[in-house]
Amino acid sequence: MPKIKKKGQAGAAKNYITRTQAVKKLQLSLPDFRKLCIWKGIYPREPRNKKKVSKSVTASTTFYYTKDIQYLLHEPLLQKFRDQKVLEKKISRALGRGDVSDAARFERHAARPEATGKPRYTLNHVIRERYPTFNDALRDLDDCLSMLFLFANLPSTSAVPAKMIARCERLCLEFQHYLIVSHSLRKSFLSIKGIYYQANIQGEDILWLVPYKFNQRIVGDVDFRIMGTFVEFYMTLLGFVNYRLYSSIGLKYPPKFDQLKDENGAELGAFSLEGVNMATQGETQAVANGEEQQVDPKVQAEVDKIIKQLKEDESKSDETAEEDAEADDEEKPTDSIDKFEPVAPGGDVLPQPAYSGTDPSQLFANFTFYLSRETPRQPLEFILRAFGCKRIGWDSVLGEGAFTNDESDPSITHHVIDRPVVQAATSEEGDGEDNQTAQKVGPNQRYPGRIYVQPQWVWDCVNDEELKSPELYAPGAALPPHLSPFVKAAPGQYDPTLPLEAQQTEAEAIEADLEDAKEGAEEGSDIENDMDVDEAEDDEEEEEEDDAEADAEEDEEGDVEEDEEESKTLQRQLELEAELQGKKVQNKKVDPKTKSKLEHRKALEKKAKEEAEDLERAKGMLSKKKRKLFEQMQYTNNKKSAQDEKLRAKRRKLEKEKAQKA
Amino acid sequence: MPVLKPLSGDGQAPKQFKQPSRKGKKAWRKNVDVTEVEQGLDELNAQIIKGGVIAEKKSEELFAIDVKPDTEITKKLPKQFKKPLKADEILAQRSAVPAVSLKKRPASETSGKVTDGVLPSKRLRATYVTHKELTRLKRVADGHHTTTVEVVDATFDAWADPEEDKKKQMEESLYNFLPKVDKAKAPKTLAQQPISLAATGKQLPAVPKPKGDKSYNPAFTDYSERYQSELRKAEEAERKRLEELEKERLKAEAAAKSRAEAEAAEKRAELSEWEDDSAWEGAESDADGLSSKKKRPERKTQAQRNKIKRRKAEEQRLKHEAAIKKKEAEVARVKHIAKELELAEKERQLALQKAEKAANNNPGDDTASLEEEDDDDVELRRRQLGKFKLPEKDLELVLPDELQDSLRLLKPEGNLLKDRYRNLLLRGKVEARRHNPYKKQAKKQITEKWTFKDFTLQ
Structure with a gap:
């Protein structure tokens, strides 16, 4: 007989802990517990069966892993929270006794770390714990940046102190400076919510959203205590990320910050970046506006030196990276692309690949x-x-x-x-080129x-x-649509920005060519027969042709193998067509190019048919439910692609007309 | 003399003879009986008010020898002597002690001092706490302390080479022979991703990649597609709302009907009860003829009467219970029907959603489509996390008449603050909370004080 197991000693009952239990275990208040969980990255969990954890749980009970909470017991921040709790108790006791001055004294002393010797806490140690490597931190930067940029643009209230806002703004501007210096911004998008930016830092794509200025209203249903907790954590994180990024390009962190300029709304201009190893000698203003005009030769020399050093560092780091790669057999994502080097000394100078013609x-x-x-x-x-x-x-x-x-x-x-x-100004004045000498330029000039x-x-x-x-x-012009750079067009989808050749399918191209050839031939014959050809008539003919082709295709679907017969039927079709329109039979005029194309089309169709058959066979393997789903998908896809095809055909027609006119 | 006295107690100080225990020295001194003294003092006061202490007066003032009758009195007094009202008597009483003057006098007069003309300086209280500070302190005591995290500029690289750290530790350990303190290891569960609220259970991006329809100057096809889909969504929501209303109405109707039925049944039951009761009294009409010959039934004893009474009560109770049970069963049936309806509706919805999803998804690039999914397209899981629901997303759509192709004229849509908060909830970083402004206010109970009635007139 197996050992009898006691209830509640193993499994879900042991692995999970409710929030109330956790709070009691840690001897914290609920808000403090929430804070700690946010900072340490402990999230609510869900047991597979709630009733197995405890019988008294309800649907809204929140659970945590017991081990996570156990781990929290070792957290140094916990002591700080408890100290705070003790302080709160002292203050409330004093207030209850009516000793207001005593309460004020307690509070004052606790808020003054230099007087008590107890330092206020930072979240520095949590950063390394949560993000073991720098790339982990970069991966979580989306949320961090969005949050900080948002808070930097909020109006200050009692819930969001002005100090916090100023700090967020500063960190964001520092980060922007890094992006400017390292040229790592890739894309940006003006949306109705705000402005999206995408940067590529050390191979990580980072996307964040910045609100438009003066737009944020503070609403009641957002919990600012929680948001504030996140912001506190993210401020610390971005500080460290900035430090790392600045030091990676040889800049000193934090950069010099000019309070006066900032008060005058200089924003990015309020910072001046300095190199690490020339802090004693002088400084470069990397972002000084119009730097080139007042270049000091000394400074220039220093800059050159730094750049040289940086390059050396880079090459060194590259080498080390290569070594690492060799050692670990793994590739690290780098921004640089491969260099082609001649194998033997004295070989040809190889053209180097670049991202594009211009950087x-x-x-x-x-x-x-x-x-x-x-x-x-x-x-x-x-x-x-x-x-x-x-x-x-x-x-x-x-x-x-x-x-x-x-x-x-x-x-x-x-x-x-x-x-x-x-409008009025233009009619009055004409073009503005006349008054070049005028001091002020009027409207529209x-x-x-x-x-x-x-x-x-x-x-x-x-x-x-x-x-x-x-x-x-140009001002006043109807702007082309602002497309999202983050949307990759699906294959086969109509894209108005691309030329037709780049997006049409093979079958479509052949079809179009055939049509062209036919039209050309017809036109030739028409010219022979009759000199004046109405466009309308032409259109009609085209439609008829389309019909005929469709018929032919349907016929073809019936018999697969007999190619010869097929060609015969096709020819017969053509003859019939010609008879209907009262023309000569043109089959003799079919040039070899058209013929090859026809054959190509046939091959394509055959291939498509085979694929369809394969698909049909594969579908047989699926369960009924999945098959239904698949069929639905296919249906919508076909609909979509038909729409795209139509759009392309329209464009082709327009282009053709344009070409004819030209 | 009328005196106000409290209702309870005699309104006097506790007396020694009422103190049961005399244990200890202090107890002996406590509550010494002073009634005599107080009485004497009261009497003295009364005497003073009435015109002076009697003991101090000369006998001439107190007594007079009347030798002949006063003839005028009979003339003055009317034929029928009328006793004045007690109230008038009371009001007519005047104290012999003059009233204290209420006139204001200058300070010098009252204190009798001559000042040097310099105003005395107010002593500044060093420990004074302003009211504002006090309210802040109260808040702190309630746990609403401001942030205590110190955010300082980063001064070191948090991701410096861990190898170096290890080396350092090794070096340190060479000179340190104390046992090393083992650091607590983070459990594996800590690294697990939070529960995503998406129906698919996949992790959602912190910032979803915006599609073309979110552009401030969108391409026509993108915009119209989005507009149509939003329109459809709104229509669906409205339809759902109306259906819900209808369902509610039906439910209420059914409930009312069943209630009426139950009431009717109860009435009927009551009627039949009266009929039954007659049997117990032994007054059946058809047996009357026979019974006349029979011996009249004995007079019921009290015990018998009680027994009958008990039995009746029991019967009544059972009947009542049966009626209630019936009623409940009917209500439950209504609920059941409603539930069935709901289930059917749910199934229909589910099927619809599935079809829509299938229509939206591409077969080939499943992951790609998921990645590109925007926040508002995410299908939510059924079970929520925590007590509160995920807040609804704002509709981020510029209406066609507000659509501008100039950045200057753009009216931004949506609230980023709400958006970020919702995103946090959506990714399961925290559970949803709701601000409850009236949560902590204590419940007040209004009572009337009775002290204003707490006296008697003696």
């Missing part, structure tokens, strides 16, 4: 931008800088730190503007030699990694 990170390097006062400065400044732009000017309303506040600066090459075109674009141009350029034609984005 996307230097997209705006040679331009000087001016931001009109109605444009969003912060995102534009960040994106332009991240893609190599050095000189950005803006209206003084938008804050300090501009390259120039003068709109008429002759060095400006691009002017970002988002104003409607005023432009400075010559400068490209005017709407803000979307910047985003579209960045996402497509090329400079878009600015005419499409």
Whole structure:
């Protein structure tokens, strides 16, 4: 007889613990317990059978793993929480006695670590525990960045203290500086919620969402205590991530922060980055606006030195990485692409592969931008800088730190503007090129030699990694749709931005070519027969042809093997067609090219049919439920692809018409 | 003299003779009987009010020898002597002691001091706590302390090489021969992912990749597709709401009907009960003729009467219980029917959802489609985490008449704060909570104080 097991000694009853039990075990208050769980990454769990944990549980009981809670008992933060609890008790006792001054004294002393010798706690040790490697931290950066950027843009209330907001803002700006210097911003998207950014840091794609300015209302149904706890943790995390990122590119962290400039709304401009090993000698302002104009030769030399050093470091690290790779037989994702090197010394100089013709990170390097006062400065400044732009000017309303506040600066090459075109002014004045000398430029009047674009141009350029034609984005022009760069088009889907050749299927292409050939031939014959051909008639013919082809296809589905017969029937069909239209039989005119194409089509069809058969056979293996599901999927897919085909056909027609006109 | 006295007790100090125990020295001194003294003092006061202490007065003031009758009195007094009202008598009483003047006098007069003309300085209380501070302290005592985490600039690399750390530790251990303290190992369960609230159970991204329809200037096809789908969703929700209403109405109707039936049944039962009762009294009409000849039944004893009474009560109880049981069964039947209806509806919904899902999903790139799924498309699991439901997502859609192609004119949609919070819940990082502003307020009970009635007129 097996040993009799006691109830509640093993299994779910032992593995899980309810929240109330956990709180009692840790001797904490519930809010403190929540905080600790958030910081330590302990999440509510769900036992397979709640009743097996305890009979008294209800549907809303929350469970945790007993081992997790047991582990929490070793947490040094726990002592801090308990100290706080003791303090609370002392204060409440004093208040109950009416000794208000005593209560105030207790509180004062606890809040003054230098007086009591008890330091306030940090979350430093938790970071390493939660994220054992730096890449783990990068993977969780999506949430962190979204949260911090959101809090940086909140108005301060009692729930969200101004100190926290300022701290979030600072950390975010520091992070942006890293992205600018390292050129790791990849994509950005203007959505109705906010602005999405995607960066690639050490091979990790990081996506975050930044709200538009002055848009966030604080609502009641959000628990700020919980959000605040997350923000506290994420602030610590981003601090460490920034430190690591800054030191990885040889910059000192934290960067110098100019309070005065920040108060004047300089934002990114309030920071000045310094290299690590020249902190004593001097400093470079990596993001100084219009740096190139006042280059100090000394500083330049220092910069060169640093860059050289950095390169050496990189190469070193590359080597070490290679060694590591050799040792561990695993590849680490790196941003650099392979180099082709000649095998023997003195070999040919091999052309090196590059990402593209132009470096996307230097997209705006040679331009000087001016931001009109109605444009969003912060995102534009960040994106332009991240893609190599050095000189950005803006209206003084938008804050300090501009390259120039003068709109008429002759060095400006691009002017970002988002104003409607005023009709009256144009009729009155004509073009603005006449009054070049005028100080102020009236509505609708432009400075010559400068490209005017709407803000979307910047985003579209960045996402497509090329400079878009600015005419499409001129002020007052109907903008092309702003597409999401995060959506990959499904294969076979119609994409308006791609040329037809790039997206049509093989079958479609052949069909189109055949049609063209036929049309050409017909036209030839028509010209022989009759000189004036109506387009309408032509259309009709096309339709009839389509019908005939469809018929032919249906016929073909019936018999598979007999190719010869098939061709015969096809020919007969053609003859019939010709008879109907009162024309000569053209089968003799079919040139070898068309013939090969016809054959190709036939092969394709055959292949498709075989595939369909295979699929049918495979479907037989599925259960009835799954088969139904699959059929449904197939149905919708076919519908979709038919729609795409239609769209492509429409475009083909339009293009053809255009070509004929031209 | 009328005196106000409390209802309970005699309104006097406790007396020695009422104190049962005299244990200890202090007990002897306690509650010494002072009634005599108090009485004397009261009497003295009364005498003073009435015109001076009698003992101090001369006998001439107190007594007079009347030698001849006063003839005028008979003239003054009316024929029928009328005794004045007691109330008038009381009101007419005047104290011999003059009243204390209420006039305000200057301070110098009252204190009788001459000041130097310099105002005395107010002593500053060093331990004074302002009211604002006090409220803050109270909050702290209630556990609403402000953040105690110190967020400082990072000054070291948290992910520095762990090998180095180990080396350091090794070096340290060379010179340290104390036993090393074992650090608590994190359990494996700690590394497990939180429970995602998606029906598929897959982990959701923190920031879902936005599709083209979320663009501020969307392509027409994207936008119209999204718009149509939202429209369909809204219509479905409205339909559901109406159905729910209808169901509720039906339920209420059925309940009312069954109630009426039960009542009717009860009435009928009551009627029949009266008929039955007559049998117990032994007053059956058909047996009357026979019984007349018979000996009249004996007079019932009290015990018999009690027995009958008990039996009746028992019968009544049983009947009542049966009626209640019937009623309950009917209600349960209604519930059952409602449940059946609900189940059928649920099944239908499930089937519909499945079909929709299948239609949306591509067969080939299953994972890709999941990755691209937006927050609002996520199908939620049935069992929620914790007590409260996941809050609904805001509709993030710019209406067609508000659609602008200029960034300047864009009206941002949705609330990012709510969005982030919901995302946290969705990924199972925390359980849902709801702000309850009235939770901690103590329940107040209003009572009337009776002290204003707590006296008697003597």
